[in-house]
Amino acid sequence: MGRSRKDSSPQKRKIKDANRPKRSTSAYFYFLHDCREKAKETGAPTAKIGDFTKECSVKWNALTEVDKKPFLARAQTDKERYQKEMEAYTGKIKDVNKPKKPASSYFCFLAEFRIDMKGKNVDHKQMLSLAGEKWRGLNDGDKQKYIELAAIEHKKYEIAMEEYRRTGGKMAKGVNGVAIAPPVVVDEEEEDEEEDDEEEGEED
Structure with missing residues:
Protein backbone atom coordinates (compact mmCIF):
# COMPACT_ATOMS: atom_id res chain seq x y z
CA MET A 1 0.00 0.00 0.00
CA GLY A 2 1.56 3.30 -1.13
CA ARG A 3 2.05 6.23 1.15
CA SER A 4 -0.18 9.25 0.83
CA ARG A 5 1.07 12.07 -1.37
CA LYS A 6 2.01 15.46 -0.01
CA ASP A 7 -0.71 17.11 -2.08
CA SER A 8 -3.51 14.94 -0.66
CA SER A 9 -4.59 17.91 1.47
CA PRO A 10 -4.94 21.55 0.38
CA GLN A 11 -1.50 23.07 -0.05
CA LYS A 12 -0.65 25.85 2.36
CA ARG A 13 0.86 28.89 0.69
CA LYS A 14 3.42 31.06 2.39
CA ILE A 15 2.15 34.39 3.70
CA LYS A 16 4.03 37.14 1.88
CA ASP A 17 5.90 39.71 3.94
CA ALA A 18 5.01 43.18 2.64
CA ASN A 19 8.33 44.51 3.94
CA ARG A 20 10.46 41.97 2.11
CA ASP A 95 29.35 36.29 2.96
CA VAL A 96 30.38 35.96 -0.69
CA ASN A 97 33.14 33.49 0.22
CA LYS A 98 30.85 31.01 1.94
CA PRO A 99 30.15 28.01 -0.32
CA LYS A 100 26.60 27.81 -1.57
CA LYS A 101 24.45 24.90 -0.53
CA PRO A 102 24.58 22.02 -3.01
CA ALA A 103 21.82 21.19 -5.44
CA SER A 104 19.29 18.51 -4.55
CA SER A 105 18.62 15.66 -6.98
CA TYR A 106 15.68 17.64 -8.36
CA PHE A 107 17.81 20.72 -9.02
CA CYS A 108 20.45 18.57 -10.76
CA PHE A 109 17.62 17.35 -12.99
CA LEU A 110 16.36 20.92 -13.45
CA ALA A 111 19.80 22.14 -14.58
CA GLU A 112 19.82 19.46 -17.30
CA PHE A 113 16.19 20.17 -18.21
CA ARG A 114 17.03 23.87 -18.74
CA ILE A 115 19.67 22.92 -21.30
CA ASP A 116 17.23 20.64 -23.14
CA MET A 117 14.59 23.41 -23.22
CA LYS A 118 16.94 26.14 -24.43
CA GLY A 119 15.68 27.81 -27.59
CA LYS A 120 12.20 26.25 -27.36
CA ASN A 121 10.49 29.57 -26.60
CA VAL A 122 9.03 28.47 -23.27
CA ASP A 123 8.74 31.12 -20.57
CA HIS A 124 10.20 30.66 -17.10
CA LYS A 125 7.00 29.68 -15.28
CA GLN A 126 5.94 27.24 -17.97
CA MET A 127 9.38 25.64 -18.04
CA LEU A 128 9.28 25.06 -14.28
CA SER A 129 5.83 23.55 -14.58
CA LEU A 130 7.00 21.20 -17.35
CA ALA A 131 10.08 20.27 -15.34
CA GLY A 132 8.01 19.42 -12.28
CA GLU A 133 5.64 17.32 -14.37
CA LYS A 134 8.49 15.40 -16.00
CA TRP A 135 10.25 14.87 -12.65
CA ARG A 136 7.12 13.40 -11.09
CA GLY A 137 6.86 11.00 -14.05
CA LEU A 138 10.37 9.58 -13.61
CA ASN A 139 10.72 6.19 -11.95
CA ASP A 140 13.30 5.46 -9.26
CA GLY A 141 15.74 4.12 -11.84
CA ASP A 142 15.56 7.30 -13.92
CA LYS A 143 16.05 9.45 -10.82
CA GLN A 144 19.11 7.48 -9.67
CA LYS A 145 21.38 9.46 -12.02
CA TYR A 146 20.37 12.73 -10.37
CA ILE A 147 20.57 11.26 -6.87
CA GLU A 148 24.17 10.31 -7.60
CA LEU A 149 24.92 13.77 -9.03
CA ALA A 150 23.44 15.36 -5.89
CA ALA A 151 25.66 13.14 -3.72
CA ILE A 152 28.73 14.36 -5.66
CA GLU A 153 27.64 17.99 -5.24
CA HIS A 154 27.08 17.43 -1.53
CA LYS A 155 30.58 15.99 -1.17
CA LYS A 156 32.06 18.99 -2.98
CA TYR A 157 30.11 21.26 -0.65
CA GLU A 158 31.42 19.46 2.44
CA ILE A 159 35.02 19.79 1.20
CA ALA A 160 34.50 23.48 0.39
CA MET A 161 32.92 24.13 3.80
CA GLU A 162 35.73 22.33 5.59
CA GLU A 163 38.26 24.56 3.80
CA TYR A 164 36.10 27.62 4.44
CA ARG A 165 36.07 26.93 8.18
CA ARG A 166 39.77 26.04 8.23
CA THR A 167 40.75 29.34 6.59
CA GLY A 168 38.43 31.40 8.77
CA GLY A 169 35.94 32.23 6.06
CA LYS A 170 38.26 32.83 3.12
CA MET A 171 37.61 31.54 -0.39
CA ALA A 172 37.66 27.75 -0.43
CA LYS A 173 40.69 26.33 -2.21
CA GLY A 174 41.57 22.85 -3.35
CA VAL A 175 44.92 21.18 -3.81
CA ASN A 176 47.83 23.56 -4.45
CA GLY A 177 45.57 26.59 -4.08
CA VAL A 178 43.30 25.71 -6.99
CA ALA A 179 39.70 26.74 -6.32
CA ILE A 180 37.32 23.88 -5.58
CA ALA A 181 34.65 23.50 -8.25
CA PRO A 182 31.51 25.12 -6.88
CA PRO A 183 28.36 23.08 -6.37
CA VAL A 184 25.65 23.25 -9.01
CA VAL A 185 23.28 26.02 -7.97
CA VAL A 186 20.35 27.91 -9.41
CA ASP A 187 20.83 31.58 -10.35
CA GLU A 188 20.36 33.77 -7.28
CA GLU A 189 17.66 35.84 -8.96
CA GLU A 190 15.58 32.69 -9.44
CA GLU A 191 16.60 30.75 -6.35
CA ASP A 192 13.85 32.03 -4.01
CA GLU A 193 11.18 31.52 -6.64
CA GLU A 194 12.24 27.97 -7.39
CA GLU A 195 12.37 26.82 -3.79
CA ASP A 196 8.58 26.61 -3.87
CA ASP A 197 8.73 24.81 -7.23
CA GLU A 198 11.07 22.22 -5.78
CA GLU A 199 8.53 21.45 -3.06
CA GLU A 200 5.85 20.93 -5.71
CA GLY A 201 8.02 19.09 -8.24
CA GLU A 202 10.10 16.88 -5.99
CA GLU A 203 8.81 13.82 -4.19
CA ASP A 204 10.72 12.46 -1.20
Missing part, protein backbone atom coordinates in the same frame (compact mmCIF):
# COMPACT_ATOMS: atom_id res chain seq x y z
CA PRO A 21 12.46 43.58 -0.73
CA LYS A 22 11.18 43.02 -4.23
CA ARG A 23 13.12 40.33 -6.05
CA SER A 24 15.56 41.42 -8.71
CA THR A 25 14.36 41.54 -12.30
CA SER A 26 16.03 39.34 -14.91
CA ALA A 27 17.46 40.67 -18.17
CA TYR A 28 14.69 38.92 -20.10
CA PHE A 29 11.97 40.65 -18.08
CA TYR A 30 13.57 44.04 -18.74
CA PHE A 31 13.48 43.19 -22.43
CA LEU A 32 9.85 42.08 -22.13
CA HIS A 33 8.98 45.39 -20.45
CA ASP A 34 10.60 47.30 -23.32
CA CYS A 35 8.61 45.26 -25.83
CA ARG A 36 5.38 46.21 -24.04
CA GLU A 37 6.33 49.91 -23.98
CA LYS A 38 7.19 49.92 -27.68
CA ALA A 39 3.90 48.20 -28.48
CA LYS A 40 2.04 50.93 -26.53
CA GLU A 41 3.93 53.70 -28.33
CA THR A 42 3.21 52.31 -31.78
CA GLY A 43 -0.34 51.32 -30.91
CA ALA A 44 0.37 47.77 -32.01
CA PRO A 45 -2.08 45.25 -30.51
CA THR A 46 -0.46 42.90 -27.98
CA ALA A 47 -3.07 40.21 -28.67
CA LYS A 48 -3.28 37.60 -25.95
CA ILE A 49 -0.67 37.86 -23.21
CA GLY A 50 0.55 34.31 -23.84
CA ASP A 51 0.98 34.93 -27.58
CA PHE A 52 2.68 38.27 -27.01
CA THR A 53 5.11 36.75 -24.49
CA LYS A 54 5.90 33.93 -26.92
CA GLU A 55 6.67 36.44 -29.69
CA CYS A 56 8.95 38.37 -27.34
CA SER A 57 10.68 35.16 -26.32
CA VAL A 58 11.47 34.41 -29.98
CA LYS A 59 12.92 37.91 -30.39
CA TRP A 60 14.97 37.56 -27.20
CA ASN A 61 16.50 34.27 -28.31
CA ALA A 62 17.43 35.87 -31.64
CA LEU A 63 19.38 38.71 -29.98
CA THR A 64 23.16 38.65 -29.97
CA GLU A 65 25.11 38.99 -26.72
CA VAL A 66 25.85 42.59 -27.71
CA ASP A 67 22.14 43.33 -28.14
CA LYS A 68 21.40 41.74 -24.76
CA LYS A 69 24.13 43.72 -22.98
CA PRO A 70 21.95 46.72 -21.94
CA PHE A 71 19.36 44.41 -20.41
CA LEU A 72 22.01 42.33 -18.67
CA ALA A 73 23.51 45.50 -17.22
CA ARG A 74 20.15 46.64 -15.87
CA ALA A 75 19.56 43.19 -14.39
CA GLN A 76 22.97 43.27 -12.67
CA THR A 77 22.26 46.70 -11.18
CA ASP A 78 18.91 45.52 -9.87
CA LYS A 79 20.48 42.34 -8.51
CA GLU A 80 22.94 44.45 -6.50
CA ARG A 81 20.04 46.60 -5.26
CA TYR A 82 18.20 43.48 -4.13
CA GLN A 83 21.22 42.10 -2.32
CA LYS A 84 21.77 45.36 -0.42
CA GLU A 85 18.11 45.62 0.53
CA MET A 86 18.06 41.98 1.66
CA GLU A 87 21.11 42.59 3.83
CA ALA A 88 19.28 45.47 5.51
CA TYR A 89 16.06 43.44 5.75
CA THR A 90 17.66 40.38 7.34
CA GLY A 91 20.28 42.28 9.31
CA LYS A 92 22.94 40.09 7.75
CA ILE A 93 25.76 40.93 5.39
CA LYS A 94 26.12 38.24 2.76
Whole structure:
Protein backbone atom coordinates (compact mmCIF):
# COMPACT_ATOMS: atom_id res chain seq x y z
CA MET A 1 0.00 0.00 0.00
CA GLY A 2 1.56 3.30 -1.13
CA ARG A 3 2.05 6.23 1.15
CA SER A 4 -0.18 9.25 0.83
CA ARG A 5 1.07 12.07 -1.37
CA LYS A 6 2.01 15.46 -0.01
CA ASP A 7 -0.71 17.11 -2.08
CA SER A 8 -3.51 14.94 -0.66
CA SER A 9 -4.59 17.91 1.47
CA PRO A 10 -4.94 21.55 0.38
CA GLN A 11 -1.50 23.07 -0.05
CA LYS A 12 -0.65 25.85 2.36
CA ARG A 13 0.86 28.89 0.69
CA LYS A 14 3.42 31.06 2.39
CA ILE A 15 2.15 34.39 3.70
CA LYS A 16 4.03 37.14 1.88
CA ASP A 17 5.90 39.71 3.94
CA ALA A 18 5.01 43.18 2.64
CA ASN A 19 8.33 44.51 3.94
CA ARG A 20 10.46 41.97 2.11
CA PRO A 21 12.46 43.58 -0.73
CA LYS A 22 11.18 43.02 -4.23
CA ARG A 23 13.12 40.33 -6.05
CA SER A 24 15.56 41.42 -8.71
CA THR A 25 14.36 41.54 -12.30
CA SER A 26 16.03 39.34 -14.91
CA ALA A 27 17.46 40.67 -18.17
CA TYR A 28 14.69 38.92 -20.10
CA PHE A 29 11.97 40.65 -18.08
CA TYR A 30 13.57 44.04 -18.74
CA PHE A 31 13.48 43.19 -22.43
CA LEU A 32 9.85 42.08 -22.13
CA HIS A 33 8.98 45.39 -20.45
CA ASP A 34 10.60 47.30 -23.32
CA CYS A 35 8.61 45.26 -25.83
CA ARG A 36 5.38 46.21 -24.04
CA GLU A 37 6.33 49.91 -23.98
CA LYS A 38 7.19 49.92 -27.68
CA ALA A 39 3.90 48.20 -28.48
CA LYS A 40 2.04 50.93 -26.53
CA GLU A 41 3.93 53.70 -28.33
CA THR A 42 3.21 52.31 -31.78
CA GLY A 43 -0.34 51.32 -30.91
CA ALA A 44 0.37 47.77 -32.01
CA PRO A 45 -2.08 45.25 -30.51
CA THR A 46 -0.46 42.90 -27.98
CA ALA A 47 -3.07 40.21 -28.67
CA LYS A 48 -3.28 37.60 -25.95
CA ILE A 49 -0.67 37.86 -23.21
CA GLY A 50 0.55 34.31 -23.84
CA ASP A 51 0.98 34.93 -27.58
CA PHE A 52 2.68 38.27 -27.01
CA THR A 53 5.11 36.75 -24.49
CA LYS A 54 5.90 33.93 -26.92
CA GLU A 55 6.67 36.44 -29.69
CA CYS A 56 8.95 38.37 -27.34
CA SER A 57 10.68 35.16 -26.32
CA VAL A 58 11.47 34.41 -29.98
CA LYS A 59 12.92 37.91 -30.39
CA TRP A 60 14.97 37.56 -27.20
CA ASN A 61 16.50 34.27 -28.31
CA ALA A 62 17.43 35.87 -31.64
CA LEU A 63 19.38 38.71 -29.98
CA THR A 64 23.16 38.65 -29.97
CA GLU A 65 25.11 38.99 -26.72
CA VAL A 66 25.85 42.59 -27.71
CA ASP A 67 22.14 43.33 -28.14
CA LYS A 68 21.40 41.74 -24.76
CA LYS A 69 24.13 43.72 -22.98
CA PRO A 70 21.95 46.72 -21.94
CA PHE A 71 19.36 44.41 -20.41
CA LEU A 72 22.01 42.33 -18.67
CA ALA A 73 23.51 45.50 -17.22
CA ARG A 74 20.15 46.64 -15.87
CA ALA A 75 19.56 43.19 -14.39
CA GLN A 76 22.97 43.27 -12.67
CA THR A 77 22.26 46.70 -11.18
CA ASP A 78 18.91 45.52 -9.87
CA LYS A 79 20.48 42.34 -8.51
CA GLU A 80 22.94 44.45 -6.50
CA ARG A 81 20.04 46.60 -5.26
CA TYR A 82 18.20 43.48 -4.13
CA GLN A 83 21.22 42.10 -2.32
CA LYS A 84 21.77 45.36 -0.42
CA GLU A 85 18.11 45.62 0.53
CA MET A 86 18.06 41.98 1.66
CA GLU A 87 21.11 42.59 3.83
CA ALA A 88 19.28 45.47 5.51
CA TYR A 89 16.06 43.44 5.75
CA THR A 90 17.66 40.38 7.34
CA GLY A 91 20.28 42.28 9.31
CA LYS A 92 22.94 40.09 7.75
CA ILE A 93 25.76 40.93 5.39
CA LYS A 94 26.12 38.24 2.76
CA ASP A 95 29.35 36.29 2.96
CA VAL A 96 30.38 35.96 -0.69
CA ASN A 97 33.14 33.49 0.22
CA LYS A 98 30.85 31.01 1.94
CA PRO A 99 30.15 28.01 -0.32
CA LYS A 100 26.60 27.81 -1.57
CA LYS A 101 24.45 24.90 -0.53
CA PRO A 102 24.58 22.02 -3.01
CA ALA A 103 21.82 21.19 -5.44
CA SER A 104 19.29 18.51 -4.55
CA SER A 105 18.62 15.66 -6.98
CA TYR A 106 15.68 17.64 -8.36
CA PHE A 107 17.81 20.72 -9.02
CA CYS A 108 20.45 18.57 -10.76
CA PHE A 109 17.62 17.35 -12.99
CA LEU A 110 16.36 20.92 -13.45
CA ALA A 111 19.80 22.14 -14.58
CA GLU A 112 19.82 19.46 -17.30
CA PHE A 113 16.19 20.17 -18.21
CA ARG A 114 17.03 23.87 -18.74
CA ILE A 115 19.67 22.92 -21.30
CA ASP A 116 17.23 20.64 -23.14
CA MET A 117 14.59 23.41 -23.22
CA LYS A 118 16.94 26.14 -24.43
CA GLY A 119 15.68 27.81 -27.59
CA LYS A 120 12.20 26.25 -27.36
CA ASN A 121 10.49 29.57 -26.60
CA VAL A 122 9.03 28.47 -23.27
CA ASP A 123 8.74 31.12 -20.57
CA HIS A 124 10.20 30.66 -17.10
CA LYS A 125 7.00 29.68 -15.28
CA GLN A 126 5.94 27.24 -17.97
CA MET A 127 9.38 25.64 -18.04
CA LEU A 128 9.28 25.06 -14.28
CA SER A 129 5.83 23.55 -14.58
CA LEU A 130 7.00 21.20 -17.35
CA ALA A 131 10.08 20.27 -15.34
CA GLY A 132 8.01 19.42 -12.28
CA GLU A 133 5.64 17.32 -14.37
CA LYS A 134 8.49 15.40 -16.00
CA TRP A 135 10.25 14.87 -12.65
CA ARG A 136 7.12 13.40 -11.09
CA GLY A 137 6.86 11.00 -14.05
CA LEU A 138 10.37 9.58 -13.61
CA ASN A 139 10.72 6.19 -11.95
CA ASP A 140 13.30 5.46 -9.26
CA GLY A 141 15.74 4.12 -11.84
CA ASP A 142 15.56 7.30 -13.92
CA LYS A 143 16.05 9.45 -10.82
CA GLN A 144 19.11 7.48 -9.67
CA LYS A 145 21.38 9.46 -12.02
CA TYR A 146 20.37 12.73 -10.37
CA ILE A 147 20.57 11.26 -6.87
CA GLU A 148 24.17 10.31 -7.60
CA LEU A 149 24.92 13.77 -9.03
CA ALA A 150 23.44 15.36 -5.89
CA ALA A 151 25.66 13.14 -3.72
CA ILE A 152 28.73 14.36 -5.66
CA GLU A 153 27.64 17.99 -5.24
CA HIS A 154 27.08 17.43 -1.53
CA LYS A 155 30.58 15.99 -1.17
CA LYS A 156 32.06 18.99 -2.98
CA TYR A 157 30.11 21.26 -0.65
CA GLU A 158 31.42 19.46 2.44
CA ILE A 159 35.02 19.79 1.20
CA ALA A 160 34.50 23.48 0.39
CA MET A 161 32.92 24.13 3.80
CA GLU A 162 35.73 22.33 5.59
CA GLU A 163 38.26 24.56 3.80
CA TYR A 164 36.10 27.62 4.44
CA ARG A 165 36.07 26.93 8.18
CA ARG A 166 39.77 26.04 8.23
CA THR A 167 40.75 29.34 6.59
CA GLY A 168 38.43 31.40 8.77
CA GLY A 169 35.94 32.23 6.06
CA LYS A 170 38.26 32.83 3.12
CA MET A 171 37.61 31.54 -0.39
CA ALA A 172 37.66 27.75 -0.43
CA LYS A 173 40.69 26.33 -2.21
CA GLY A 174 41.57 22.85 -3.35
CA VAL A 175 44.92 21.18 -3.81
CA ASN A 176 47.83 23.56 -4.45
CA GLY A 177 45.57 26.59 -4.08
CA VAL A 178 43.30 25.71 -6.99
CA ALA A 179 39.70 26.74 -6.32
CA ILE A 180 37.32 23.88 -5.58
CA ALA A 181 34.65 23.50 -8.25
CA PRO A 182 31.51 25.12 -6.88
CA PRO A 183 28.36 23.08 -6.37
CA VAL A 184 25.65 23.25 -9.01
CA VAL A 185 23.28 26.02 -7.97
CA VAL A 186 20.35 27.91 -9.41
CA ASP A 187 20.83 31.58 -10.35
CA GLU A 188 20.36 33.77 -7.28
CA GLU A 189 17.66 35.84 -8.96
CA GLU A 190 15.58 32.69 -9.44
CA GLU A 191 16.60 30.75 -6.35
CA ASP A 192 13.85 32.03 -4.01
CA GLU A 193 11.18 31.52 -6.64
CA GLU A 194 12.24 27.97 -7.39
CA GLU A 195 12.37 26.82 -3.79
CA ASP A 196 8.58 26.61 -3.87
CA ASP A 197 8.73 24.81 -7.23
CA GLU A 198 11.07 22.22 -5.78
CA GLU A 199 8.53 21.45 -3.06
CA GLU A 200 5.85 20.93 -5.71
CA GLY A 201 8.02 19.09 -8.24
CA GLU A 202 10.10 16.88 -5.99
CA GLU A 203 8.81 13.82 -4.19
CA ASP A 204 10.72 12.46 -1.20
